[in-house]
Amino acid sequence: MRSTPRAEAFPAHTPAAAQIFTTVLSHGPLTRSDMAARAGLSAAAVTKAVRPLIEAGYLMEDADDEARPSLGRPANPVRVDGGRALFIGVKVTADEIIAVLTDLCCRIRVARHVPLESREPKAVLASIAALAQELLTEADGFGVPVQGLGVAVSGDVDRAAGAVRFSPFLEWRDLPLGELVEMTTGLPVTVDNDVRALTVAEQWFGAGVGLSDFAVVTVGAGIGCGLVVHGKVVSGAHGVAGEIGHVVIDPTGPPCHCGNRGCAEAIAADPAIVTAVRTATGLPVADAAQALDLARQGDPGAREVYARAGDAIGRAIATVANLLGPERVIISGEGLAAYDLFAEQIRDAFASSAFGTAAQCDLLTRPLPFDEWARGAAATAIQSFISGPTRGGKE
Amino acid sequence: MRSTPRAEAFPAHTPAAAQIFTTVLSHGPLTRSDMAARAGLSAAAVTKAVRPLIEAGYLMEDADDEARPSLGRPANPVRVDGGRALFIGVKVTADEIIAVLTDLCCRIRVARHVPLESREPKAVLASIAALAQELLTEADGFGVPVQGLGVAVSGDVDRAAGAVRFSPFLEWRDLPLGELVEMTTGLPVTVDNDVRALTVAEQWFGAGVGLSDFAVVTVGAGIGCGLVVHGKVVSGAHGVAGEIGHVVIDPTGPPCHCGNRGCAEAIAADPAIVTAVRTATGLPVADAAQALDLARQGDPGAREVYARAGDAIGRAIATVANLLGPERVIISGEGLAAYDLFAEQIRDAFASSAFGTAAQCDLLTRPLPFDEWARGAAATAIQSFISGPTRGGKE
DNA sequence: CTTCTTTCATTGACGGCGGAAAAGAACAGC
DNA sequence: GCTGTTCTTTTCCGCCGTCAATGAAAGAAG
Known part of the structure; x- marks a missing residue:
């Protein structure tokens, strides 16, 4: 064909x-x-x-x-020779599928995205297959084979089994996504958690190169964290790790969907910020972009919300630094668009909450174009390709 | 000789x-x-x-x-054959030195301790040497050689270099303790952080056997945490990790010596409990034992303090579990004497703060006789002995 | 009582990886 | 051209761990 x-x-x-x-x-x-x-x-x-x-x-x-x-x-x-092989990375969000075609050096060659109409596995699978097919056609133009496909999904993902254990956003449970995509595309497929995939990309191709201990913190619709300890991405005994979003920052803070109050995510994630800005200003703020605008225009209520968010993020990062003593923390995510609004608070909160040498930890911000999530997925595919048919990572 | x-x-x-x-x-x-x-x-x-x-x-x-x-x-x-070799483990606290003679299976054969009059390195060194000499004499009785000596010190310790970088309790900075003890005892010496040493003992000889990801949380004069990730003890990029004591539980809580408010240590460590019980009851409570007595007698103020402490510990553990997804958390330390007073709160707080599968993490309490700290030091010596003259751990 | 089956342990041959040392290769300076 | 220097390759060798076959020690079967 x-x-x-x-x-x-x-x-x-x-x-x-x-x-x-x-x-x-x-x-x-x-x-x-x-x-x-x-x-x-x-x-x-x-x-x-x-x-x-x-x-x-x-x-x-x-x-x-x-x-x-x-x-x-x-x-x-x-x-x-980056041009020697191509890979496809796919990121599935709650309302969109993003796919990229990358080379062996994980440089993006082509990027596509389509809105997601249904979250039914079948529909999503069809969209993935269609996108993959499109990119495979593009790949033909390079005359180079596509050697693997990576899929990144938020939630509890068992990479070794290639299965999504539980994805709250997509409302999936125990879905053997790897097998399914393998069947429809014919490519070797790697499935991993989205933040971990991003962390792999940073470890191999980004700001985590050469470091044996670092963390990636993403700020956006949620707050996520990927960890690398002893040179390997942490997956936890039960396949879940880096749940920084539900570290409690302030027990008297706003309620979180997890049932507690004052989780980092309930203070600093986009939806929380939107809600808080609405409350603070009384204006009908619809989304993060509008909240951002308000703050940029100098609205004191909105600015205060961002300040508080920065403080929460800084404390959460300090918690990670205190526990693991990473060499660097890479801060990223769509929420970084507001970085100028809370950078100071992040650094201040981090400095004051980090204990002892943990404060030596290097804080680094990385703008994260949305394609980057898909690129992370491609990175996991590259990793699987290199370490052979047996799934799993190394370095 | x-x-x-x-x-x-x-x-x-x-x-x-x-x-x-x-x-x-x-x-x-x-x-x-x-x-x-x-x-x-x-x-x-x-x-x-x-x-x-x-x-x-x-x-x-x-x-x-x-x-x-x-x-x-x-x-x-x-x-x-545990009897094939002996090891000495030494734990240095702020007011006491504890030393144990163990066999190769890390079973304690003899235990000794002496009060510490001065924290001057010279005096401490002399005490260590004297204790070691005593134990070496005891060892003669077994007709088996002592193959190594481990020293455990709280604070920032560089195991590879055998040096204490900074110990707040002892007020030491950049002390090449390993070399010094090696000179006075003639034994191969391993120096490590006390909580990490305890973690090594649990990993090889305790409740961490066979687990690749677990944590040890100690409650007592301070709150400490040793982490094992990917089968190895975490030391952090700068030699410090597991600083769970300064995870902020409640930003409005009591001030901590680290400069923040509401650190776990400022709520649940012995000194904090004593202070809080004093405030709550108005009685001149002198130490943890008296506070414990009061609570056991049913004093509501004291009980409330312990309940709050348990809550703080449970939240701190949940933070670790959320970030790392360990298979088990081993709770230990002198503060465990009060376990009956806050067990429920620990479990409740953990259950409510642990997110998703992190809650599957197994909480285990281990009574910790004080010798255990010294035994941990011996475990590091055993580890060094097995992995050869090159310092460092494995498995 | 002998023989068979089953499981655990050992032996010896083989292959492959990685290291040490020596040779080779490419260039600058004299 | 010779020499010194640095990077690379070649050759040889040791060593570790696997494979496959053999041995060993029981109980079961006849």
Whole structure:
């Protein structure tokens, strides 16, 4: 049906080879000796691991002849040939499906999105299949095979099983989404929680590169958190972790849908902000954008709401930092559009609530275009592709 | 000087051998095929790894002929010979030094403690040396060498460097304690944070055996938390983690020495409870024991204080569970003496604050005799001994 | 009592990964 | 061209762990 070849196996014979590949993937062009140093291997081992990868076309010697250190034999940097393989990432939200086509370096080549009419698994599945088909057609234009597809869904997701255990937004329970999408697309599919997927993208291709302990905090419709500890994404014993949204910031705060009061999400997530701005100003604020406008125009009530939200976010981040001592916390999400309104409060609250050396933790904000969520899904697919048919992550 | 031989090397030639040994250490007597299954190795590999360990006397075939499954060749369980080696664990508190002599299975053989007159490093060092010497003499009686010494100190400890970075209670900064104790005792020394040491003991010899994700929460003079994620104790990027004591439970709560209000420690730690009981009852309560008495006698004010403390602890634990999704939380510490007074509140607060599957997390209380802290230190020494001269943990 | 079956343990051959060391390759400077 | 330097590759070797076959120790079956 399609002219592009079907999924092939990644030639990472040994764990060391996979590790070296991900090192190059994350740390740009590297000479073989650099790889050896970073991966803790001998130069000989690197040579042997790299050769089949070059032969298979996944790595290439960098023709770039810049920046010689001028003494001795010139180094021969190696980089990942991003164009060697393509991947599809799909993010399912409550009202939209976003899909991207990325290359092996997780650079977005094409992005699409369609509104979601129904949350019925069948309808969603059809939309995913249609979008995937579209992107597969696009991929034909590159003459490169699509090697995998990642799906990111919020909620409780069992990546190993490829199943959605429970998704409140979509009202799904125990749905074997991986299998289903595999059947309709014919691609190897990886299903993961959306925040974890984003965290994987940051770990391999973003601000978490090279860090063994960091956190990603997303602010938007909800407040989420992805954690990397000991170099691996935390999934928790029951498949759920990083529920920062329901850390109680203020027991006397507004009620949260979880049944408690003053959860971070009940103070700083978009719906909470909208509600609070409405209450504070008495105006019929409909959505986050309007609330933002009001605050930008200097409305004191609205500004106060954002200040409080920033304070809550800062405290929540401090809680994470106190517990895990990460090297960095990456703050992201659609809510970041309002960053200028609460940046100060976030930093202040963090500084005052972080205890001891936890305060040394680096706070970093990253604008998060909406495609980024889908890119995260693609990153999980890349991860699965590299670590072989056995699902799971590494580095 | 002493008749017992000096520290020898542990014959774990390969990582697999060390892993097998720790498996047997934690999971009692095991047949070789069990080990193979648990460690994910072939039976052949187990045989080869076990032999030198038996020859060296660290493992022994279990003579116990019970419980035959009645078909086929009888299994030949292997266990660790606890009597093969001894270790010393030392816990330094603000006013006391506790030391224990344990065997290889971390069973306490002898326990000693001395009051601490001065917190000057020199004086503490002398006390440690004296205690260690005493225990070494005791060890002579067993005719078995002492293979290592562990020291547990609260505060910011760099285990790899064997240095205390900062200890608020002792008022130490950047003290190379490991080197110093090594010089005075001649033993290989491991220095670690006290809560982490306790966590190691639970991971290898306690309620954390076999779990890859769990937490230890200690309630007493302070509130501490040790975390195990992905099978390894979390130390944080800057050497500090698990600072659950300064998670803010109630922003309007009592002030904490850290500068914030309503930290868990400012509500539920012993000093906070004493203060609160004093305020609530107007009586001159001097210490935790008296506060406990009052509450046990039914004083409503005191009971209310404990109820609030339990609530704070439960919320703090829920925060950990929400963020990390551990399989189990082990609650321990001297403050557990009052467990009957706040058990209900802990469970209630946990249940209501834990979100989703995090509530499936198993809450377990463990009475913690004071020696246990020192035993934790011994556990770190055992860990160092097994994983070789290179400091650090595994499993 | 012998033989079979079952399960646990051991042995020896094999393969593969990774390391050490030496050789090779590419370039700058003299 | 020679030399020194640095990066890379080659060759050889050791070692670990698996595979497959063998041995060992029972109870069950005849």
